[in-house]
Amino acid sequence: MAEVSAEARIEAPAGKVWARLTDFPSYGEWNATHTSFPSGGPETLETGATFTENMKLMGFPAEVLWTVEELEADRALAIRGKGPMGVIVSTRYSLAADGEATTVRIEGEFTGAAVSLMAGKLKDSATAALTESLRKLAGLVA
Structure with missing residues:
Protein backbone atom coordinates (compact mmCIF):
# COMPACT_ATOMS: atom_id res chain seq x y z
CA MET A 1 0.00 0.00 0.00
CA ALA A 2 1.11 3.57 -0.67
CA GLU A 3 -0.52 6.53 1.05
CA VAL A 4 -0.06 10.12 -0.08
CA SER A 5 -1.41 13.52 0.93
CA ALA A 6 -1.03 17.22 0.30
CA GLU A 7 -2.64 20.27 1.84
CA ALA A 8 -2.83 23.94 0.90
CA ARG A 9 -4.56 27.09 2.04
CA ILE A 10 -6.35 28.65 -0.92
CA GLU A 11 -7.38 32.30 -0.77
CA ALA A 12 -10.95 31.72 -1.90
CA PRO A 13 -14.20 30.72 -0.16
CA ALA A 14 -15.00 27.00 0.08
CA GLY A 15 -17.97 27.30 -2.30
CA LYS A 16 -15.76 28.73 -5.05
CA VAL A 17 -13.09 26.06 -4.53
CA TRP A 18 -15.76 23.33 -4.49
CA ALA A 19 -17.30 24.62 -7.74
CA ARG A 20 -13.93 24.31 -9.52
CA GLU A 46 -23.89 11.79 -6.17
CA THR A 47 -22.88 8.88 -3.95
CA GLY A 48 -22.71 5.73 -6.08
CA ALA A 49 -22.11 7.59 -9.36
CA THR A 50 -19.43 6.06 -11.58
CA PHE A 51 -17.14 7.49 -14.24
CA THR A 52 -13.96 6.55 -16.09
CA GLU A 53 -10.83 8.68 -16.04
CA ASN A 54 -7.63 8.38 -18.03
CA MET A 55 -4.64 9.38 -15.93
CA LYS A 56 -0.88 9.46 -16.09
CA LEU A 57 1.31 8.81 -13.07
CA MET A 58 5.05 8.14 -13.07
CA GLY A 59 4.88 8.53 -16.84
CA PHE A 60 2.50 5.59 -17.24
CA PRO A 61 -1.04 5.93 -18.60
CA ALA A 62 -3.84 4.30 -16.63
CA GLU A 63 -7.59 4.04 -16.93
CA VAL A 64 -9.48 4.11 -13.64
CA LEU A 65 -13.17 3.31 -13.14
CA TRP A 66 -14.21 5.51 -10.21
CA THR A 67 -17.19 5.29 -7.85
CA VAL A 68 -18.22 8.24 -5.67
CA GLU A 69 -18.16 6.97 -2.08
CA GLU A 70 -18.71 10.17 -0.10
CA LEU A 71 -20.16 13.52 -1.09
CA GLU A 72 -20.82 16.52 1.12
CA ALA A 73 -21.14 19.75 -0.88
CA ASP A 74 -18.45 22.34 -0.14
CA ARG A 75 -16.75 19.92 2.29
CA ALA A 76 -15.82 16.43 1.04
CA LEU A 77 -15.58 14.24 -2.03
CA ALA A 78 -14.22 10.70 -1.81
CA ILE A 79 -13.83 8.41 -4.81
CA ARG A 80 -12.54 4.85 -5.08
CA GLY A 81 -11.45 3.25 -8.31
CA LYS A 82 -10.12 0.18 -10.03
CA GLY A 83 -7.06 0.68 -12.17
CA PRO A 84 -4.80 -1.57 -14.24
CA MET A 85 -3.05 -4.63 -12.77
CA GLY A 86 -5.60 -4.92 -9.95
CA VAL A 87 -4.60 -1.61 -8.37
CA ILE A 88 -7.27 0.02 -6.21
CA VAL A 89 -7.03 3.81 -5.92
CA SER A 90 -8.78 5.99 -3.36
CA THR A 91 -8.83 9.78 -3.38
CA ARG A 92 -10.46 12.07 -0.83
CA TYR A 93 -10.74 15.83 -1.15
CA SER A 94 -11.65 17.70 2.02
CA LEU A 95 -12.33 21.43 2.32
CA ALA A 96 -12.35 23.43 5.53
CA ALA A 97 -13.51 27.04 5.44
CA ASP A 98 -11.10 29.43 7.14
CA GLY A 99 -12.68 32.89 6.94
CA GLU A 100 -12.52 33.93 3.28
CA ALA A 101 -9.93 31.20 2.59
CA THR A 102 -10.19 27.41 2.39
CA THR A 103 -7.83 24.69 3.53
CA VAL A 104 -7.89 21.92 0.94
CA ARG A 105 -6.48 18.48 1.68
CA ILE A 106 -6.11 15.65 -0.81
CA GLU A 107 -5.44 12.15 0.48
CA GLY A 108 -4.75 9.20 -1.75
CA GLU A 109 -4.17 5.51 -1.31
CA PHE A 110 -2.96 2.86 -3.73
CA THR A 111 -3.31 -0.86 -2.94
CA GLY A 112 -2.63 -4.04 -4.87
CA ALA A 113 0.25 -6.39 -5.62
CA ALA A 114 1.76 -4.09 -8.26
CA VAL A 115 1.94 -1.22 -5.76
CA SER A 116 4.32 -3.02 -3.41
CA LEU A 117 6.93 -3.26 -6.18
CA MET A 118 7.09 0.50 -6.64
CA ALA A 119 5.59 2.00 -3.47
CA GLY A 120 8.44 4.46 -2.81
CA LYS A 121 8.53 5.92 -6.31
CA LEU A 122 4.73 5.95 -6.46
CA LYS A 123 4.52 7.91 -3.19
CA ASP A 124 7.03 10.49 -4.42
CA SER A 125 5.38 10.90 -7.81
CA ALA A 126 1.83 11.03 -6.46
CA THR A 127 2.73 13.49 -3.68
CA ALA A 128 4.38 15.79 -6.22
CA ALA A 129 1.28 15.54 -8.45
CA LEU A 130 -1.07 16.36 -5.55
CA THR A 131 1.04 19.38 -4.57
CA GLU A 132 1.12 20.61 -8.17
CA SER A 133 -2.65 20.08 -8.48
CA LEU A 134 -3.34 22.19 -5.39
CA ARG A 135 -1.04 24.93 -6.70
CA LYS A 136 -2.90 25.02 -10.01
CA LEU A 137 -6.32 24.87 -8.31
CA ALA A 138 -5.36 27.83 -6.12
CA GLY A 139 -4.32 29.80 -9.19
CA LEU A 140 -7.68 29.21 -10.85
CA VAL A 141 -9.89 30.24 -7.93
CA ALA A 142 -7.90 32.92 -6.10
Whole structure:
Protein backbone atom coordinates (compact mmCIF):
# COMPACT_ATOMS: atom_id res chain seq x y z
CA MET A 1 0.00 0.00 0.00
CA ALA A 2 1.11 3.57 -0.67
CA GLU A 3 -0.52 6.53 1.05
CA VAL A 4 -0.06 10.12 -0.08
CA SER A 5 -1.41 13.52 0.93
CA ALA A 6 -1.03 17.22 0.30
CA GLU A 7 -2.64 20.27 1.84
CA ALA A 8 -2.83 23.94 0.90
CA ARG A 9 -4.56 27.09 2.04
CA ILE A 10 -6.35 28.65 -0.92
CA GLU A 11 -7.38 32.30 -0.77
CA ALA A 12 -10.95 31.72 -1.90
CA PRO A 13 -14.20 30.72 -0.16
CA ALA A 14 -15.00 27.00 0.08
CA GLY A 15 -17.97 27.30 -2.30
CA LYS A 16 -15.76 28.73 -5.05
CA VAL A 17 -13.09 26.06 -4.53
CA TRP A 18 -15.76 23.33 -4.49
CA ALA A 19 -17.30 24.62 -7.74
CA ARG A 20 -13.93 24.31 -9.52
CA LEU A 21 -13.08 20.98 -7.87
CA THR A 22 -16.32 19.43 -9.10
CA ASP A 23 -16.35 21.07 -12.57
CA PHE A 24 -15.34 17.95 -14.48
CA PRO A 25 -15.02 19.59 -17.94
CA SER A 26 -12.21 21.80 -16.54
CA TYR A 27 -10.53 19.07 -14.46
CA GLY A 28 -7.46 19.01 -16.69
CA GLU A 29 -6.77 22.68 -15.95
CA TRP A 30 -5.65 21.86 -12.41
CA ASN A 31 -5.40 18.08 -11.87
CA ALA A 32 -1.79 17.11 -12.66
CA THR A 33 -2.53 13.39 -13.24
CA HIS A 34 -5.68 13.81 -15.34
CA THR A 35 -5.57 13.28 -19.11
CA SER A 36 -9.26 12.78 -20.03
CA PHE A 37 -12.71 11.49 -19.16
CA PRO A 38 -13.45 9.17 -22.12
CA SER A 39 -17.20 9.37 -21.47
CA GLY A 40 -17.24 12.68 -19.59
CA GLY A 41 -17.39 13.07 -15.81
CA PRO A 42 -20.25 11.63 -13.78
CA GLU A 43 -23.66 12.55 -15.21
CA THR A 44 -24.86 13.50 -11.74
CA LEU A 45 -22.40 13.96 -8.90
CA GLU A 46 -23.89 11.79 -6.17
CA THR A 47 -22.88 8.88 -3.95
CA GLY A 48 -22.71 5.73 -6.08
CA ALA A 49 -22.11 7.59 -9.36
CA THR A 50 -19.43 6.06 -11.58
CA PHE A 51 -17.14 7.49 -14.24
CA THR A 52 -13.96 6.55 -16.09
CA GLU A 53 -10.83 8.68 -16.04
CA ASN A 54 -7.63 8.38 -18.03
CA MET A 55 -4.64 9.38 -15.93
CA LYS A 56 -0.88 9.46 -16.09
CA LEU A 57 1.31 8.81 -13.07
CA MET A 58 5.05 8.14 -13.07
CA GLY A 59 4.88 8.53 -16.84
CA PHE A 60 2.50 5.59 -17.24
CA PRO A 61 -1.04 5.93 -18.60
CA ALA A 62 -3.84 4.30 -16.63
CA GLU A 63 -7.59 4.04 -16.93
CA VAL A 64 -9.48 4.11 -13.64
CA LEU A 65 -13.17 3.31 -13.14
CA TRP A 66 -14.21 5.51 -10.21
CA THR A 67 -17.19 5.29 -7.85
CA VAL A 68 -18.22 8.24 -5.67
CA GLU A 69 -18.16 6.97 -2.08
CA GLU A 70 -18.71 10.17 -0.10
CA LEU A 71 -20.16 13.52 -1.09
CA GLU A 72 -20.82 16.52 1.12
CA ALA A 73 -21.14 19.75 -0.88
CA ASP A 74 -18.45 22.34 -0.14
CA ARG A 75 -16.75 19.92 2.29
CA ALA A 76 -15.82 16.43 1.04
CA LEU A 77 -15.58 14.24 -2.03
CA ALA A 78 -14.22 10.70 -1.81
CA ILE A 79 -13.83 8.41 -4.81
CA ARG A 80 -12.54 4.85 -5.08
CA GLY A 81 -11.45 3.25 -8.31
CA LYS A 82 -10.12 0.18 -10.03
CA GLY A 83 -7.06 0.68 -12.17
CA PRO A 84 -4.80 -1.57 -14.24
CA MET A 85 -3.05 -4.63 -12.77
CA GLY A 86 -5.60 -4.92 -9.95
CA VAL A 87 -4.60 -1.61 -8.37
CA ILE A 88 -7.27 0.02 -6.21
CA VAL A 89 -7.03 3.81 -5.92
CA SER A 90 -8.78 5.99 -3.36
CA THR A 91 -8.83 9.78 -3.38
CA ARG A 92 -10.46 12.07 -0.83
CA TYR A 93 -10.74 15.83 -1.15
CA SER A 94 -11.65 17.70 2.02
CA LEU A 95 -12.33 21.43 2.32
CA ALA A 96 -12.35 23.43 5.53
CA ALA A 97 -13.51 27.04 5.44
CA ASP A 98 -11.10 29.43 7.14
CA GLY A 99 -12.68 32.89 6.94
CA GLU A 100 -12.52 33.93 3.28
CA ALA A 101 -9.93 31.20 2.59
CA THR A 102 -10.19 27.41 2.39
CA THR A 103 -7.83 24.69 3.53
CA VAL A 104 -7.89 21.92 0.94
CA ARG A 105 -6.48 18.48 1.68
CA ILE A 106 -6.11 15.65 -0.81
CA GLU A 107 -5.44 12.15 0.48
CA GLY A 108 -4.75 9.20 -1.75
CA GLU A 109 -4.17 5.51 -1.31
CA PHE A 110 -2.96 2.86 -3.73
CA THR A 111 -3.31 -0.86 -2.94
CA GLY A 112 -2.63 -4.04 -4.87
CA ALA A 113 0.25 -6.39 -5.62
CA ALA A 114 1.76 -4.09 -8.26
CA VAL A 115 1.94 -1.22 -5.76
CA SER A 116 4.32 -3.02 -3.41
CA LEU A 117 6.93 -3.26 -6.18
CA MET A 118 7.09 0.50 -6.64
CA ALA A 119 5.59 2.00 -3.47
CA GLY A 120 8.44 4.46 -2.81
CA LYS A 121 8.53 5.92 -6.31
CA LEU A 122 4.73 5.95 -6.46
CA LYS A 123 4.52 7.91 -3.19
CA ASP A 124 7.03 10.49 -4.42
CA SER A 125 5.38 10.90 -7.81
CA ALA A 126 1.83 11.03 -6.46
CA THR A 127 2.73 13.49 -3.68
CA ALA A 128 4.38 15.79 -6.22
CA ALA A 129 1.28 15.54 -8.45
CA LEU A 130 -1.07 16.36 -5.55
CA THR A 131 1.04 19.38 -4.57
CA GLU A 132 1.12 20.61 -8.17
CA SER A 133 -2.65 20.08 -8.48
CA LEU A 134 -3.34 22.19 -5.39
CA ARG A 135 -1.04 24.93 -6.70
CA LYS A 136 -2.90 25.02 -10.01
CA LEU A 137 -6.32 24.87 -8.31
CA ALA A 138 -5.36 27.83 -6.12
CA GLY A 139 -4.32 29.80 -9.19
CA LEU A 140 -7.68 29.21 -10.85
CA VAL A 141 -9.89 30.24 -7.93
CA ALA A 142 -7.90 32.92 -6.10
